[in-house]
Amino acid sequence: MAKGRIIKLIGGQYTVRDEMGKHTVVKPLGVFRHQAIAPKVGDLVIFDDDHITEVLPRDNTLVRPPIANVDQAILIHSAKSPEFSFFLLDRFLTLVEFEQIRPVVIVTKIDLLQAEELNDLKASLSYYASFYDVYYTSVHQVESLEPVKQLLDGKVSVFAGQTGSGKSSLLNALDISLSIKTQEISKALGRGKHTTRHTELLELHGGLVADTPGFSKLDFYDMEVEDLLACYPDFLALSEDCKFRMCLHINEPGCAVKAAVKLGVVMKQRYDNYCLIHEEIKGQKKIYRKK
Ligand SMILES: Nc1nc2c(ncn2[C@@H]2O[C@H](COP(=O)(O)OP(=O)(O)OP(=O)(O)O)[C@@H](O)[C@H]2O)c(=O)[nH]1
Ligand SMILES: [Mg+2]
Ligand SMILES: [Zn+2]
Numbered sequence: 643m644a645k646g647r648i649i650k651l652i653g654g655q656y657t658v659r660d661e662m663g664k665h666t667v668v669k670p671l672g673v674f675r676h677q678a679i680a681p682k683v684g685d686l687v688i689f690d691d692d693h694i695t696e697v698l699p700r701d702n703t704l705v706r707p708p709i710a711n712v713d714q715a716i717l718i719h720s721a722k723s724p725e726f727s728f729f730l731l732d733r734f735l736t737l738v739e740f741e742q743i744r745p746v747v748i749v750t751k752i753d754l755l756q757a758e759e760l761n762d763l764k765a766s767l768s769y770y771a772s773f774y775d776v777y778y779t780s781v782h783q784v785e786s787l788e789p790v791k792q793l794l795d796g797k798v799s800v801f802a803g804q805t806g807s808g809k810s811s812l813l814n815a816l817d818i819s820l821s822i823k824t825q826e827i828s829k830a831l832g833r834g835k836h837t838t839r840h841t842e843l844l845e846l847h848g849g850l851v852a853d854t855p856g857f858s859k860l861d862f863y864d865m866e867v868e869d870l871l872a873c874y875p876d877f878l879a880l881s882e883d884c885k886f887r888m889c890l891h892i893n894e895p896g897c898a899v900k901a902a903v904k905l906g907v908v909m910k911q912r913y914d915n916y917c918l919i920h921e922e923i924k925g926q927k928k929i930y931r932k933k
Pocket of ligand 3: 892
């Protein structure tokens with residue numbers, strides 16, 4: 643019997659990495675089929691020579707991508723191509739906060755911006771940098787990769803971001819021995835859109851990292867509008883001063899968040915994105931009721 647972490651799942655075969663770093667390919671015992679939980683990538687497990695016998699309690703679990711025990715979600719956004727989007731950033735941040743996982747923001751492909759454009763983007767993102775870690779990278783600028791390497795050490799990280807944002811390229815640049823397929827290569831092979839398909843934890847700079855398929859759809863189906871409150875640390879800090887205890891910061895009088903938006907303390911664009919997501923969640927409920 644040994645303890646380890648599942649780092650790969652392909653065709654019912656699990657690769658487990660033990661505490662010494664040794665890999666063993668095993669199957670789960672049949673018993674898991676009758677339980678609500680199936681072993682997932684990221685799970686800490688007890689295993690023998692050929693079977694997983696126990697899944698240890700999870701800290702957290704993501705459905706898409708299907709990974710357990712994630713320490714941080716590294717959100718990869720391209721500075722250009724595809725165009726940087728604050729709306730997409732706030733959507734990703736909301737979903738990651740809802741899962742109670744620490745988000746880290748990486749803006750990549752910065753080589754595609756003029757110096758002035760990059761300065762403008764950094765100025766806008768400085769608001770986020772006051773409560774999240776924000777990094778700027780390019781696969782063509784090796785010095786930009788060093789801080790990211792340190793970020794991975796000793797942690798289980800998920801790289802997430804829209805398709806084409808540069809997740810696989812960044813991982814390849816962080817460790818040249820990886821050679822993960824990127825879009826250029828898959829285009830040459832004549833494949834369809836999503837380049838990265840299965841879920842696997844890669845051993846990288848002292849940590850484990852999942853390169854997830856690009857999300858094409860980010861929905862809030864599991865959320866209620868009240869759930870949004872805990873997903874905005876900047877608003878949360880102000881909400882003690884809202885007149886109403888469960889203020890949703892939309893139409894309530896005496897709202898400290900709305901007052902802070904007016905004063906320019908809270909970024910207007912971020913507040914607008916919050917309102918759009920709030921509306922979207924309300925809209926979802928209406929559709930449910932009709933059915
Ligand atoms: N100029 C420049 N191009 C980059 C950079 N990083 C990635 N790219 C290009 O962006 C395109 C998409 O990169 P990928 O790494 O395949 O993107 P991905 O996020 O893994 O995409 P999916 O696997 O489909 O989700 C490729 O053509 C890369 O060469 C960068 O730092 N600078
Ligand atoms: Mg990829
Ligand atoms: Zn309020």
